[in-house]
Amino acid sequence: MKKLFFFVAFIFAMMPAILFTACDPDDSIMPEPEPTPETDTIPQQTDTLPQQDTAKPVVVPKMYNLTYHKVVAADSLVKYTTQVSVQKLESDFKWLADNGYTAILPRDLLTIDTVQPKTVIITFDDGYYDNYLYMYPLLEKYGLKAEINVIVEWITEERKNGWLTWDECREMSQSGLVEIGSHSCLLHNPSNGGSYILGGVNGVGRETGESDEDYIARITNDLQKSKDVIKERVGIEPIAFAYPYGEGNAFINKYISELFAVTFLTHNGSYNPKNDLHLLPRNTITMSTQLENILK
Secondary structure, three states, X not given: OHHHHHHHHHHHHHHXXXXXXXXXXXXXXXXXXXXXXXXOOOOOOOOOOOOOOOOOOOOOOOEEEEEEOEEEOOHHHOOOOOEEEHHHHHHXXXXXXXXXXXXXXXXXXXXXOOOOOOEEEEEEEEOEHHHHHHHHHHHHHHOOOEEEEEOHHHOEOOOOOOEOEHHHHHHHHHHOOEEEEEOOOOOOOHHHOOOOOOOOOOOOOOOOOOOHHHHXXXXXXXXHHHHHHHHHHHOOOOOEEEOHHHOXXXXXXXXXXXXXXXXXXXXXXXXXXXOOOOOEOXXXXXOOOOHHHHOO
16 A cells, blocks of 8 residues: 555656656657748740741842833834834833832843842843944933843944944943843844744744754854854953844753853743843833833
8 A cells, every 4th residue: 555655656746747748849850841832833924025936038039121122213213013212212211210220231140149129131132223322321321231132243343234333332331331242143034134034944943954963053153153253342252142033942042051141032021030040031122111010
């Protein structure tokens, strides 16, 4: 009985220590902190609009060639569609200048890096004296340039039958306003006065029964001679050739392209001057042609 009494007394004596220990947990076993809430993944809105693709569409350079032939002194003297009056020519040149067009020469196509908008090439075929008399002064007046493709056999030192002389060709070439190109030597039907022969052989056409070898030799010999004569008489080798009557053919074209860096037909249309410079279209200008209808 005495032992039981001492046991109970011991228990009551230790109670404060037991209770104190239970209320003072060890820091080493502190509970883990509450997990931090996940950051909101929705991007913050700003006043800046979403970035858009600002790349400009690729602009394909486009050029037009304008082709004339003979210039006469008055509207009433125009007899053929290949003729324009000097009044019409000046009206066209003035329109080009007033509307911000620049005329370059075929030779410029070989070195030009960037084709500016409103760039044209003006050509005159055959080699008439009126090109010197009427057209040449208008180039200077309106700040333009032009090429004349001459029929070499018809250009002489002394004037003959209304054609240019070599002195006039040299003068215009040296001015920097005119480039002299080839329109062949004898491929423009001299036996028919230069006129087209319906159903016949015209320009670089092939004669009946002509072998490949003879055909190539006849055409290339003529054109090489035209280059040699122009270089001798004018002092600059021509780089451009205008097909007589604007006609070529797939067989002979490749041989002509080896002789000239630039070749012209007379089909209407435009072209990309950064591509091949052979068989380029040209728009024939007549008395009724409105340039604004072509250069649009």
